[in-house]
Amino acid sequence: MARIGVYICHCGLNIAGVIDVEEVAEYAKSLPDVAIARHYAYTCSEPGQRIIQEDIKTEKLDRVVVAACSPLMHEETFRKTVAEAGLNPYLLEMVNLREHVSWVHFGKPEEATEKAKDLIRMGVARAKLLEPLQRKKVSVEKSVLVVGGGIAGIQASLDLANAGLDVILVEKSPSIGGKMAMLDKTFPTLDCSACILTPKMTEAARHPKIKLLTYAEVENVSGHVGNYEVTILKKARYVDEDKCRGCGVCATKCPVNVPDEFNMGLGTRKAIYIQFPQAVPLGYTIDEENCLYFSKGVCRICEKVCGFKAINFEQKPQRIKVKVGGIVIAIGAEIFDASKIPEFAFGKSKNIITNLQFERLTSASGPTGGEIVCPQTNKRARSIAFIQCVGSRDKRFNEYCCRIGCANTLKQAILAREKLGKDSDIYVCYIDIRAFGRGYEELYRRARSMNINFVAGIPSEIYVEPDGTLSFNVFDKNIDKLLEIRSDLVVLVNGLTLSYDAEKVSAVFHVPKGLDGFLLEAHPKLRPLESVVPGIFLAGICQGPKDIPEAVSHASGAAAKVIDLLSRVEIELEPLKAFVDKEFCSGCGLCMPVCPYTAIEMKIEKMNGSERHRAEIIEEMCQGCGVCAIACPSGAIKVHHYTNEQILAQVHAACLK
Amino acid sequence: MSMSKPDLILREKVLAKTRRGVADCFQCMKCTSGCTALKLLELKPHEIMRLIEWGFLDELVTSDIIWTCATCLKCTERCPQKASPYHAIMALRNIAVEKEVKVPEAYLKAVSQILESGLAETIQKIVTRDAEAFDRESLKLPKIANPKGGFQVAFMKILEER
Numbered sequence: 001m002a003r004i005g006v007y008i009c010h011c012g013l014n015i016a017g018v019i020d021v022e023e024v025a026e027y028a029k030s031l032p033d034v035a036i037a038r039h040y041a042y043t044c045s046e047p048g049q050r051i052i053q054e055d056i057k058t059e060k061l062d063r064v065v066v067a068a069c070s071p072l073m074h075e076e077t078f079r080k081t082v083a084e085a086g087l088n089p090y091l092l093e094m095v096n097l098r099e100h101v102s103w104v105h106f107g108k109p110e111e112a113t114e115k116a117k118d119l120i121r122m123g124v125a126r127a128k129l130l131e132p133l134q135r136k137k138v139s140v141e142k143s144v145l146v147v148g149g150g151i152a153g154i155q156a157s158l159d160l161a162n163a164g165l166d167v168i169l170v171e172k173s174p175s176i177g178g179k180m181a182m183l184d185k186t187f188p189t190l191d192c193s194a195c196i197l198t199p200k201m202t203e204a205a206r207h208p209k210i211k212l213l214t215y216a217e218v219e220n221v222s223g224h225v226g227n228y229e230v231t232i233l234k235k236a237r238y239v240d241e242d243k244c245r246g247c248g249v250c251a252t253k254c255p256v257n258v259p260d261e262f263n264m265g266l267g268t269r270k271a272i273y274i275q276f277p278q279a280v281p282l283g284y285t286i287d288e289e290n291c292l293y294f295s296k297g298v299c300r301i302c303e304k305v306c307g308f309k310a311i312n313f314e315q316k317p318q319r320i321k322v323k324v325g326g327i328v329i330a331i332g333a334e335i336f337d338a339s340k341i342p343e344f345a346f347g348k349s350k351n352i353i354t355n356l357q358f359e360r361l362t363s364a365s366g367p368t369g370g371e372i373v374c375p376q377t378n379k380r381a382r383s384i385a386f387i388q389c390v391g392s393r394d395k396r397f398n399e400y401c402c403r404i405g406c407a408n409t410l411k412q413a414i415l416a417r418e419k420l421g422k423d424s425d426i427y428v429c430y431i432d433i434r435a436f437g438r439g440y441e442e443l444y445r446r447a448r449s450m451n452i453n454f455v456a457g458i459p460s461e462i463y464v465e466p467d468g469t470l471s472f473n474v475f476d477k478n479i480d481k482l483l484e485i486r487s488d489l490v491v492l493v494n495g496l497t498l499s500y501d502a503e504k505v506s507a508v509f510h511v512p513k514g515l516d517g518f519l520l521e522a523h524p525k526l527r528p529l530e531s532v533v534p535g536i537f538l539a540g541i542c543q544g545p546k547d548i549p550e551a552v553s554h555a556s557g558a559a560a561k562v563i564d565l566l567s568r569v570e571i572e573l574e575p576l577k578a579f580v581d582k583e584f585c586s587g588c589g590l591c592m593p594v595c596p597y598t599a600i601e602m603k604i605e606k607m608n609g610s611e612r613h614r615a616e617i618i619e620e621m622c623q624g625c626g627v628c629a630i631a632c633p634s635g636a637i638k639v640h641h642y643t644n645e646q647i648l649a650q651v652h653a654a655c656l657k
Numbered sequence: 658m659s660m661s662k663p664d665l666i667l668r669e670k671v672l673a674k675t676r677r678g679v680a681d682c683f684q685c686m687k688c689t690s691g692c693t694a695l696k697l698l699e700l701k702p703h704e705i706m707r708l709i710e711w712g713f714l715d716e717l718v719t720s721d722i723i724w725t726c727a728t729c730l731k732c733t734e735r736c737p738q739k740a741s742p743y744h745a746i747m748a749l750r751n752i753a754v755e756k757e758v759k760v761p762e763a764y765l766k767a768v769s770q771i772l773e774s775g776l777a778e779t780i781q782k783i784v785t786r787d788a789e790a791f792d793r794e795s796l797k798l799p800k801i802a803n804p805k806g807g808f809q810v811a812f813m814k815i816l817e818e819r
Contacts, residue, residue, distance in 0.1 A: 343691075343735060393683070394737035431685040460691020460735055475689040477703065482695060 002128045003035040005061040006120060007052055009043035009068035011098055016041075018102035020113045024067070027117045031124050035059050044074050052078075053085040062087070063127040067095040067120050088132035090575065090641060095123035118654060125653035129646045133575040138620055140226035140566050141325035142166065147218055147505065150178020151197060151548060152540025152555035153330035154204045159559035160328075161209035165566060168322055169204065170232055171214045172501070175279035176201055178332050182262065182356060184363040184370075186548055187411040188439035194278055194365070201280040213320070215285060217501075221509055222598055224620045225535030226325050226571045236315040238286040239272075243310035246274065246282035250302035250311065258290045260367070264357040266375060267367030272302045277365055286311075326562040329509060329519065329531065330539040330555065331501050336391030336398065336494040343461035344390065344492055350375040351470055352462065352490045355408060362415050372419050374488050376468055383425040384416050385472070385487040387458060392495030393431065400516050402495030403545035406434040409493050410447045417450045427485060429455045429474055437547060455483060462490055496545045509536055510596070518544045529558045537561050576641045577622040578629055580615050584636035587613025591628040591637055597621050600628060663712030667752070671709055674748035681738040682706040688732035688742050698725035702732050702742030709745055723749045724761045775808035776801075 006028040010016035021039040028037035036059050040048050043066060055061055064087065066078050071094040079089035097116050105112040142165055146157045149171030157169045169176070180186075181201075183193035204210050213234055220231040254270035262275045271291040272284050292299035293313060303311040335356055338346035346352050351374045353361075360366040361373065372381050386409045392402040410433075413426050420426075428447075433454070435444040448454065459472040471486045498517035499505075506513050511531045514520040519542050522530040531538050539555035540546065546554060565571065578599075592600045592615065599621035605612045615637070617628075629637045638644070672679060684703055694700035700722055708717055717723060726746045733741040754760060771777055780801065782792045793800070 389685075389737070395681075395739045396737065431683060457686025457690055460687050460731060473690055475686045475695070475701070475703070477684060477686055477689075482690070 002033045002063050003059065003061050004033050004063040004065060004124055004127055005052065005055050005059060006031075006034055006037040006065045006067065006124065007043050007048075008037070008039040008097070008116075008120070009048070009066065010039065010041045011043075011069055011102075012041065015068070015097050015102045018106050018109050018112050019097060019116045020109070023113055024097075024116045024120065028065075028067075028120050028124070031121060033128055034124060035061060043068055044077055049078075049081040052081055056082065056085040056087055063091050063093070063130060065093045065095060065120065065123045065127050067097045067116070067123065069098040070094075070096050070100075090133040091127075091130050093123045093127040093130060095119045121656065122650040122653040125649040126646050129643070129649055130641065133640055135572040135575055136619060137570040137572055138224075138226055139570055140568065141228075141323050142566055143168065143322070143324045144326045144328060144562055144566070145170065145218070145228070145230055145322065145324040146328045146330060146539075147509075148178070148330035148332055148540070148542070149173075149176030149204075149212075149214065150330060150332045150540060150551075151180045151200070152332070152542075152551045153178070153328070154197075154200050155552050155555035156328045156330060156539045156559040156562075157204050157210050158200065158207065159556050160562060161207045163559070163563045165209065165563065167207075167210045168230075168232075168324065169210055169212050170216050170218055171212075172217050173275060174215045174237065174283070174285040175275045175281065176204065176212070176214060177276070177278075177280065179356075180548065181276060181278070182264075182359055182363075184359050184366075185411060185415060187407045188437065188443040190411065190414070198278045198280075201278070205280045212281065214281060216320075218505075218508055219319070221327070222621065223323075224573070224623075225533075225565070227620060228324050228327060228535065230322050230324060230327075232320045232322065234318040234320055236288075236317045237283070238288070238291075238311065238313055238315050239284045240310045240312050240315075241281060241283045243308045244283040245308055245310075246279075246284065247307070248274075248284075249305050249307065250284060253301045253305050255299065255301070256290050256292060258287070263360045263367045264354065266353075266357055266360055284310075325535070325566045327509065327536045328539050328555075328558050328562060329505060329511065329536060329542060330558075331499045331505055331519075331542045333496045333499050333518070333541045333545070336402075336497045338390050338492045338494050340397060341390065344387065345462045345464050346492060349464045349468060349470060351377075351468070351488060352464075352492065355405070355412070355491055355493045358412055358491045362412070362419065370419075372416060372489070381420065381488040382423070383427075383487045384413075384420075384489045384491060385427040385429060385470075385485060386413060386491045386493055387462075388428065388430040388493045389458065390492040390494045391497070398495055398497060398516065400495075400545070401434065403434075404547050405493045405495060406430070406432075407437065407440050407443065407547065409491075410435070410440075410443045412491070413452045414443070414447050414450060417452060422451070425453065425487070426451075427453045427455055427487065429458050431458060437549075455485075459485075496541060499542060502542070505542075509533065511536055511538075516544075518542060529554065529561050535565065573620065574624070576624040576639070577619055578617050578624065578626065578637050578639045580617060581636045581638060582614060584634045585614045585632075586634055586636070587615065588633065589613065589615070590631050590633060591615050594627050594631045596625065596627065597623050599623070659716070661713055661715060664714050665712050667714045667718070668709065668712040671714065671745070671748050671752060674751060675709075675741075675744045677741045677744045678738065679706055679709050679740060679745055682710070682736075682740040682742075683738060685737060687735050687737065691731045691735065693727040693729045693731065694725045698722075700725045702726075702746070705749070706740060706742055706745060709749075714749075718749055718753050718756060719758050721761060723753065724764055772809065772812065775812075 008021050008025050025037045025039040082092050083089040101112050101116050144160050144167050146153050146169045157167045161167045180197050186193050216234040219233045223229045250272045251270045254272050256271035257268040259265045260267045260269040272286045288294045364370040374381050391397045435441045455476050456478040457475045459474040462472045470490050475482050512520045521528045537558040539558040540551045599618045601616050603616045626639045629639050688702040733743045784790050
């Protein structure tokens with residue numbers, strides 16, 4: 001015989017505005033094993049919690065049912081409430097009368113009240129069968145893995161290292177710096193991007209607590225919060241990082257020219273290269289795919305001319321295993337592929353470029369030394385048209401707004417005016433100008449004062465005439481006229497989209513993506529820095545479009561969360577995990593391969609002189625998904641707090657009408 | 658400036674017929690920028706979308722402008738909100754006909770031509786730039802059977818079923 005206390009929350013009018021809470025409380029009282037049933041305006045408040053705690057003592061309750069909001073909101077709150085009153089926190093059952101009843105059935109109060117009664121009856125039936133559980137304590141590794149060496153990854157690494165934690169910063173490219181290293185100036189201040197980024201890059205490389213692994217990728221992750229085991233694949237650059245001084249003689253002699261990815265295809269690089277002059281680490285890398293030695297077995301000129309004997313064609317990729325307590329994912333994002341919109345003719349003319357290609361054109365370290373020239377003719381551009389929202393705000397591609405397109409174009413238009421002088425025509429074709437950030441509105445006013453033509457409309461298509469000129473018609477809704485515009489250069493302002501590595505990272509770290517393709521945070525408003533996996537945090541634009549100040553704040557915030565996590569001596573693990581009932585386990589091993597977290601081991605036990613195989617759950621790695629319990633043919637595996645008996649009791653109670 | 662009141666009842670009718678998100682239109686101007694009928698006939702699809710959303714329909718439904726759409730479907734292909742002015746204009750045309758508004762002559766001619774012969778155009782002689790005249794027979798093209806009897810019967814049957 002149990003003594004259950006049932007607490008029905010009004011949640012202000014959220015629940016009480018639809019459900020007759022008094023009627024439901026009366027009903028709850030009538031259920032078997034219910035010692036007391038109350039209804040209250042805000043159960044999660046201090047007085048509300050105190051009522052439960054006092055009842056536990058005076059009514060000698062051994063189970064508590066709170067019928068209120070979603071457990072995602074306050075299960076933790078009420079677990080603490082009952083624990084403080086001396087009851088095991090896992091003898092609490094929550095019934096969701098808000099998200100599951102009042103919020104979805106707000107037009108049907110009578111039916112909603114009946115459903116509330118049904119759900120409470122089910123909750124009480126389950127509560128009876130709940131078992132007390134203990135949280136296991138585990139120690140933590142005082143080290144962090146940061147995946148991605150862009151501004152967010154670098155910022156997070158510096159914050160973590162300065163707090164005394166060991167950081168392993170993994171970057172897939174030969175150099176850190178990310179997309180910010182590709183920018184010329186940054187909005188709204190028009191500071192030089194490399195000038196503000198490179199000091200941080202060097203600091204990260206020199207920091208005694210940061211181990212930089214570039215040209216490397218994470219292959220595998222296992223373990224759990226506080227104790228992750230990570231396998232990192234360090235690709236072979238065929239150049240000894242300790243010996244290379246970055247002098248560049250090898251590149252001057254290399255005979256192979258390939259399109260330069262850093263310059264977005266606008267220039268070329270050699271097969272032995274550094275991405276940009278300020279690369280960190282300043283070491284060359286041989287691109288295996290294009291190097292003549294690897295493809296044809298000839299050349300090796302670089303090796304001959306290297307004064308530091310740094311070239312090593314025998315270098316092998318390395319697999320490095322590390323143990324870390326927390327992980328920060330900062331893999332960044334990509335820009336939309338404009339060739340998906342055929343009417344904008346991307347690829348049909350070299351003078352139709354992306355916003356990132358424009359950055360490389362205006363950049364002093366770019367392929368044209370900062371001159372805005374037409375890639376087709378190499379002549380100075382006399383007119384530029386920016387087309388906003390390419391691939392963004394578009395149900396056919398990405399429905400979201402890319403957030404940075406407007407400010408970035410304002411910056412580029414201002415730079416274009418400054419470089420090309422008064423006699424050039426600059427057009428910005430927009431749907432809206434979104435100048436929301438600090439300093440953005442001022443940037444917009446500055447652009448307007450520079451004779452930049454803001455066209456309130458987007459063209460339907462861009463024509464590439466036989467002689468190569470670009471033209472388009474665009475209807476400006478503010479003046480109610482169709483404008484026919486000819487332009488030397490057309491810049492397609494492509495929106496941000498998920499990183500090429502998002503799929504892989506999502507799978508390796510078990511971190512899901514949202515519907516928009518960016519990595520999913522634990523809660524969009526209150527927990528934007530954490531992924532849904534405990535111990536794995538998100539930093540930067542991999543969690544959604546941001547400008548640089550936002551990415552830096554986000555990264556520092558993620559670092560703070562990790563510092564909080566690892567500042568403890570021990571952390572507690574949720575006990576909602578699978579366990580093996582040894583009596584029923586026949587050692588068939590069907591459970592092992594189905595576990596997505598590799599949390600099951602087959603152990604050999606000696607009994608009465610014979611050997612028996614038995615499955616054992618590695619508690620620290622089990623995430624309680626329950627797949628093993630379903631796979632087990634003898635029902636030997638059960639999940640704490642979600643046993644068959646508990647769930648079936650709910651089903652049975654649901655059917656009792 | 659003309660004064661008019663929104664007709665919300667007619668608006669519901671139009672929205673039900675379009676089966677597209679007229680409210681989704683955020684006035685990007687892509688449709689009007691590429692509209693085949695803009696330059697010569699002054700059709701502004703973006704304006705029609707807004708007028709429908711407001712309910713200023715009396716003028717629209719009785720106007721000539723809704724008959725200027727060339728049904729090229731560029732706007733449908735390219736609209737980033739899948740709002741498709743083409744579908745909205747077709748809905749307006751259907752309502753105009755229901756209200757027995759005067760439909761442009763040329764349109765009615767094309768419709769009766771189709772009813773008559775099943776063809777959008779009558780079979781014609783052609784004259785080249787060198788003033789040579791040809792017809793199907795002289796070009797050795799196969800004869801087109803007169804579908805009058807069969808087509809008309811079949812077409813009327815479908816109309817009845819609808």
